[in-house]
Amino acid sequence: MSDPPSQLPPEFTLRKATPEDIWPIRRLVFGAKLDPTQIRWRQFWAIERQGEVIACGQLREFKNCRELGSLVVAASWRNRGLGTILTRHLIAESPEPLYLECVGRGLMEYYRRLGFAAIAWKNLPRPLQVKFALSHLANRLLKLPIFIMKYDHLTTEAQRTRRGDLSEQNL
Template sequence: MKLSNFSLPSGCTIRKATYEDIWSVRWLVFSSVLDPTQLMWQQFWVIQCQGNVVACGQLRNFSQAQELGSLVVAPAWRGRGLASFLTHHLIVTATQPLYLECLGERLAEFYKGFGFVPIVFEDLPKSLQRKFQISQLAKKLLKFPVVFMRYQVES
């Protein structure tokens, strides 16, 4: 997938989140049952359409790594390419090696289309191993379909 092939629907814009966006971001994350920790609005990008925040995602900063996380599109806005646009934007905005965790093969396939590759827990940077240790435990003990991934820069 070529990363320059994404566009927003007419009437939509992408921007850094502001303090005023915190409740919209929290609502999107909580309603999608995503990890509610580390919801610092300063790390978020939002897509606004028709005056409403309809998608969000963040780049969490860790020692020598970043995590693409909390990527959510409001149900009424799904299927319009917003998740792809936002994923692409977060990839090109990242300033350090980029990682993520996702639940299930369907999401892993989505991210593979952007150049993410599955990795084992032990290949994560130590700073992310600490953050993802509960996910790793759930994967081992409860057989949760957690997939850890690293962005593989295109050559």
């Protein structure tokens, strides 16, 4: 498997969402069966090609942290690195610790490769404990493969430095 591209090809645009993007974003989120209850276009970034929104992701703001949510790439555009490019961009846009919730080991591994680490629900900031309470309950009672993950800029950079992933050219 080859590495995903580090930047978008020229025919794609990564940009903040606009009010006109609300329906394309909703279609993507509903189509992926993601949580549609907190879709706020002002918190979204979109990837578009030829005027069509083909991927989106949201940074939800909470006190002293953010949540990466509603990340979806249209089915016909998957497996081309667009989700990775968008995720990396959202990580860079978040100055606070960044959290997410995902279902399934495949997604957990995907986010782990991007620098997220699985954490226990009890280690979440209080606002996110409240938000993730229902899925935490489902995880405990039904044994659903729901993972809560955290990206901490300082911790992740220190780990990459120890592994030698950062060179003077990359700083």
